[in-house]
Amino acid sequence: MKLSGRDAARYFTRPDPDRAGVLLFGADAMRVALKRQELIANLLGPNAEEEMRLTRMMAGELRSDPAALADAVKARGFFPGPRVVFVEDAADGLADTIKAALSDWAEGDAQLVVTARQLTPRSALRKLFEGHANALAIGIYDDPPGRDEIEAMLTKAGLPLPDSTAMGALTDLALALDPGDFSQTVEKLSLFKLNDPAPLTPEDIAACAPASVEGEADALIHAVAEGKAAEIGPMLRRLQAQGVTPVTLCITATRQYRALHAAASDPEGPARGIGRLRPPVHFKSRDRMVRQAQNLGVAKLEQGLGLLIDTDLTLRSAQKAPQMAVMERALIRLAMLGARRG
Incomplete structure (x- = not known):
């Protein structure tokens, strides 16, 4: 049969x-x-x-x-x-x-x-x-795991079922990773949330994503925050070839811009604010993110977060525009925001 x-x-x-x-x-x-x-x-x-x-x-x-x-x-x-x-x-x-x-x-x-x-x-x-x-x-075919399979994996790992936004982030990650890496990510999430009763969030998922996907995506967002619009196209093409989805990039960008906003809003300054972030920022990125927060400032970061929220809603809607083109346009607008002084 x-x-x-x-x-x-x-x-x-x-x-x-x-x-x-x-x-x-x-x-x-x-x-x-x-x-x-x-x-x-x-x-x-x-x-x-x-x-x-x-x-x-x-x-x-x-x-x-x-x-x-x-x-x-x-x-x-x-x-x-x-x-x-x-x-x-x-x-x-x-x-x-x-x-x-x-x-x-x-x-x-x-x-x-x-x-x-x-x-x-x-x-x-x-x-x-x-x-x-x-x-x-x-x-057993090369189709990524569907919602039912992802829910079964979460239940087995002892994680509560997330809301639609976090489930969307997991589904996008499943598209970008091979099955072994995705399974390991779910296991890592279960340890990450071991003593945390709060619901699973896109930020939790991004924090546990493998460095192979996360590293290049982070490099792209660093370039965006530093106003390097010319670097966006080539980096985006490489990530797209690796199977990274526009929603995953939007999650990565939102996570970094929220961290920068928190740092820029810190009453003791961005350097102190970066040091307070949880999970901690990798030491190789600390100085870079301090400079980004200082350059962008609270007002621009709030504009950037608004743009990213609108982009995320567009990507998850039934609109017919090519999703990677929508994401690329948003990243270029963010980079232009970072390149403007004052």
Whole structure:
């Protein structure tokens, strides 16, 4: 049987323990591995490794000893509970071996979880699982996680579901990152908010985003705050090529302009204000941001924040203008604001 879309997403969170086997296949090995981990964890629960209820087998092992798979599926463990035999990196050459194990499967046997690279509809392995009455085939594609998947990840990490603005920021980040980096970001958020009962905010998300995305985005916003309009286009093109979205850039810019506004408003001056910011500003950016706050001043920073709020609303609306063009125009206007004296 073939499973896809929301049915597949729901299955990973609540898998059927009475299935004979599940095939997961896809071009991105990381995406397949993450889904396999989720599936096995939800099938077996905690302590499966310690209780030897999970048997791992490489495809190469089975080519030299085909009978080992059926033996592993039939084996009875010392500890009670469901069992899984996991076969990694299978290909069509193992179709007959896996078919024999599935044909002989009976209630109480270990469930067979098989992962593979991208398989065409003609693949013998794929046809085997799709045509089996008690097995599933699930394709793992390069689509970013949807809202349901992100909510499930947040719940698993012990984070409350955020409002629409923060959820939008997470969705944009999921578009910009590969699955492993996004999963790590959610874990980092759970630690970041461990003793903080306040709802998740876009600023929290931006603070926990990986440096690979955040670093270049921050460099762009520094250039904007310093009035370097000529640098915006080339930097924006590089970020766009990396998959960074306009909403992510707007969140990054808003976060920095709010920090600059807080510093510029400090009664003891911008330098003291930068030092009070939480989370702390990286030491490499401190002097630079002090100069930006001094140059822009409270009035210009308030103008800039107003522009960014309007831009964010435009980006999240149903308007048809190209979003990156909207963001680029806003950044140029901010840079012009920073370049003007007085």
